[in-house]
Amino acid sequence: MTLQAQTEVAAELVNVRRVYQMGGTEVAALDGITHQFGRGEYWSIMGSSGSGKSTLLNILGCIDRPTEGEYLVGGSPVSTLNDDQLSELRGARLGFVFQSYNLIPQLDVLENILVPVMYRDEWPPWALDRAKELAERVGLGGRTGHRPPELSGGQQQRVAIARALINDPDLILADEATGNLDTKTAEEILEVFDELHAEGKTILLVTHERSIGLRAEFTLKLVDGRTEEVVENRSS
Amino acid sequence: MIIRSPFLRTVRLGISSLLLHKLRAFLTTLGVLFGVASVIAMLAVGEGASESAQEQIRQLGSQNVILRSVxxxxxxxxxxxxxxxxxxxxxxxxxxxxxxxxxxxxxxxxxxxxxxxxxxxxxxxxxxxxxxxxxxxxxxxxxxxxxxxxxxxxxxxxxxxxxxxxxxxxxxxxxxxxxxxxxxxxxxxxxxxxxxxxxxxxxxxxxxxxxxxxxxxxxxxxxxxxxxxxxxxxxxxxxxxxxxxxxxxxxxxxxxxxxxxxxxxxxxxxxxxxxxxDWEVIVPLELLLRAEETKRIFNIVLGSIAGISLLVGGIGIMNVMLATVTERTREIGIRRALGAKRKDIVIQFLVETTVLSGCGGVAGVALGLIIPAIVEATADMPTIVTPQAPALAFGISVGIGVIFGLYPAWRAANMDPVEALRHE
Structure with a gap:
């Protein structure tokens, strides 16, 4: 469901269920979610712990598959894709920003930004220039040779954002992207997301903090794996 | 420095990953090093001993038949x-x-x-x-x-x-x-x-x-x-x-x-x-053929003994790589989330094991060439290092690296990305 029906759909969930086996019992982390995320929209996905936020993000990020239902990226169902095709889809059309940054410690800033490019079949000629440009953009142009342990948390998260943008993805998926940062640094990161949104990027931000959720254009609230409500945040 | 060739990039990444644990990589390499060195040294000693025996037979004259009174x-x-x-x-x-x-x-x-x-x-x-x-x-x-x-x-x-x-x-x-x-x-x-x-x-x-x-x-x-x-x-x-x-x-x-x-x-x-x-007939040619057969068996036995040490080295590699895969579970999850295919993960870990066994192999070849020289100088025993021995030992060491790296690499590649990302 989208509040802007005229917008082109970036990602769509159709009656998605994700069931886990816990001992002998089945637990539905997602229980029949149907929703559309329009292109260029900025969504926050909110809910209490155990509401299914992370499971939903995993499915949106194609690192997990629904037990039932269908997930479509740019109108194409992902259930028909094999493991390699899913990997290609993740690398080319999705950008991840994790709570704990998840940079690769033995690579420097520039190499970390280039990781999604490394798994392309061919090295694109624009890759290096774009990586430098993105490093510059997130304010790390002077630190491209540094490795993650030499950077602050905020700087590492900026590298992660640059990495998410390197392939110019259709969807940017952020999982509690400011959860490990202090208020000031979190604000800086959120400003980067605001800028990306202003540029027309589609952003799905999972958070449990209301104040952060309200910065998004729309909020999808989950309770017990179901959609509780969809809110248009007028303040954004 | 950004390397554009995917293979060289993976090799560089493998080396830098290994360098994160220098001592562990060094100790793992030692297993292969001694395996390769012992293969070369044992084959050299065996070759030397059998060659000197064959030389003695040859001196009897391979076109002679010797009749002796007994x-x-x-x-x-x-x-x-x-x-x-x-x-x-x-x-x-x-x-x-x-x-x-x-x-x-x-x-x-x-x-x-x-x-x-x-x-x-x-x-x-x-x-x-x-x-x-x-x-x-x-x-x-x-x-x-x-x-x-x-x-x-x-x-x-x-x-x-x-x-x-x-x-x-x-x-x-x-x-x-x-x-x-x-x-x-x-x-x-x-x-x-x-x-x-x-x-x-x-x-x-x-x-x-x-x-x-x-x-x-x-x-x-x-x-x-x-x-x-x-x-x-x-x-x-x-x-x-x-x-x-x-x-x-x-x-x-x-x-x-x-x-x-x-x-x-x-x-x-x-x-x-x-x-x-009251006579015996000695045919040096027959002795020579028999000596060659003995040499072949001798080489197989010595090679097998030395091969066991290489096998131990391989098991060491596997052990270390399994530990590495567990340690780097999260990294595997990140890479998978960022677009790495299973084969990319397999190649990444195989490159690491091959680098480990290859380095051990090169050092082992060097040591394996030195040992026969020392044996010859100190024990007055003839040794012969055939060109095939170092090539064979090095080839086996790399092969062992690949074989023993396959299972850890396969395990890494088949990790569930969601589980891998959750790994602390």
Whole structure:
């Protein structure tokens, strides 16, 4: 469901269920979610712990598959894709920003930004220039040779954002992207997301903090794996 | 520096990942290093030992068939005060071979005299061999100085002799023996030449007080005239008289392919003509083939033993890589989330194991080349490093790296990305 029906759909969930086996019992982390995320929209996905936020993000990020239902990226169902095709889809059309940054410690800033490019079949000629440009953009142009342990948390998260943008993805998926940062640094990161949104990027931000959720254009609230409500945040 | 080639990028990444745990990588490499070094060293020692054995056989002459007289067992001898024993090869055996078998170049008689050799106060007890001039052609002995026996020496029963190098050095430590006179038993002979030494073949008599091996050659005709064919040994209360016409007959065969046939014919003839089994037939070619087979088995056994140490090295690699995969579970999850396919993860970990085993292999080859040199210098053992040995050992080490890296790599590639990302 989208509040802007005229917008082109970036990602769509159709009656998605994700069931886990816990001992002998089945637990539905997602229980029949149907929703559309329009292109260029900025969504926050909110809910209490155990509401299914992370499971939903995993499915949106194609690192997990629904037990039932269908997930479509740019109108194409992902259930028909094999493991390699899913990997290609993740690398080319999705950008991840994790709570704990998840940079690769033995690579420097520039190499970390280039990781999604490394798994392309061919090295694109624009890759290096774009990586430098993105490093510059997130304010790390002077630190491209540094490795993650030499950077602050905020700087590492900026590298992660640059990495998410390197392939110019259709969807940017952020999982509690400011959860490990202090208020000031979190604000800086959120400003980067605001800028990306202003540029027309589609952003799905999972958070449990209301104040952060309200910065998004729309909020999808989950309770017990179901959609509780969809809110248009007028303040954004 | 950004490397555009995917393979080189993966290699660089593998190396930088390994360098995160330098000591662990070094210790893992050591396992392969010693495995490779021991394969090369063991093969080198084995090769050296078998080559020297084969060289000795080759010196017998691969185109020769050697017939030897063998003293019959004690129980066939009489128990009287005077024991007379006549056995072994005869001139008629030699003539029968010479005139009967086609394809024989020459048949060389050899009679051995158990006499002491003296020059002044210097005494030794080498093999004193009475033979003909063609002995040298059949055995390939090389002249050091002077000449070998000639046909004229034989026909004139000249009291001439040729010393092997060891004997010459013992009797004449500071001068050339050619033209000098030595004493064999009670007879005086002139030294006409010296031949170079060769490996210890047959029964070389070495007197315990005068430890000199080697041979002295003199004309058969002169030897028979001087010493006869009968030898008398005095024992307490009895005398042993033995008569041996020829101690050895060397059949020089023209064509190597005929050697087995001639050897069989000789065996058949001697079997027919001799009542007792007082002879043996030695075929160096057969010995050589047998030695080559032994060498092959020896190499397989040694290679297998050394291979086990490589296997242990491989298990070490696998162990470390399994630990590495567990440690880097989160990294695997990140890479998978960012677009890495299963095969990319497999290649990444395989490159790491190959780098580990490859480094161990290179260092092992270096050590494996040094060890045989040390063994040769310190233990006086011949060693031969064939070009195949380092290549084989290095190839096996890399192969082991790949084989033992496959399971950890497969495990890494098949991790659930969601679970991997949750891993702390």
């Amino acid at each position: 003293k019959p067992p004690e129980d066939q001898q009489s128990n009287q005060d005077v024991r007379v024993l006549a056995y072994g090869l005869t001139d008629s055996d030699r003539l029968r071979i010479e005139y009967t078998y086609p394809g024989v170049r020459s048949v060389i008689p050899v009679m051995q005299v158990p006499e002491e050799v003296r020059k002044g106060t210097r005494v030794c007890r080498p093999r004193v061999l009475c033979t003909r001039s063609d002995y040298r052609d059949a055995t390939g002995r090389v002249i050091y100085e002077g000449r070998f026996l000639s046909e004229l020496d034989e026909s004139l029963e000249e009291p001439a002799c040729v010393l092997s190098y060891e004997v010459a050095r013992h009797l004449f430590p500071f001068s050339s023996p050619v033209g000098e006179t030595i004493r064999i038993g009670g007879e005086y002979l002139e030294v006409v030449g010296v031949v170079l030494p060769r490996g210890p073949v047959g029964q070389v008599s070495i007197d315990s007080s005068t430890e000199v091996g080697g041979d002295i050659f003199l004309p058969l005709s002169a030897g028979r005239r001087m010493f006869g064919t009968t030898q008398v040994k005095m024992r307490s209360g009895s005398r042993d008289i033995t008569e041996v016409e020829l101690h050895e007959i060397i059949v020089d065969v023209r064509n190597a392919a005929d050697v087995p046939m001639i050897a069989d014919a000789c065996r058949a003839m001697l079997d027919r003509e001799h009542n007792d089994k």
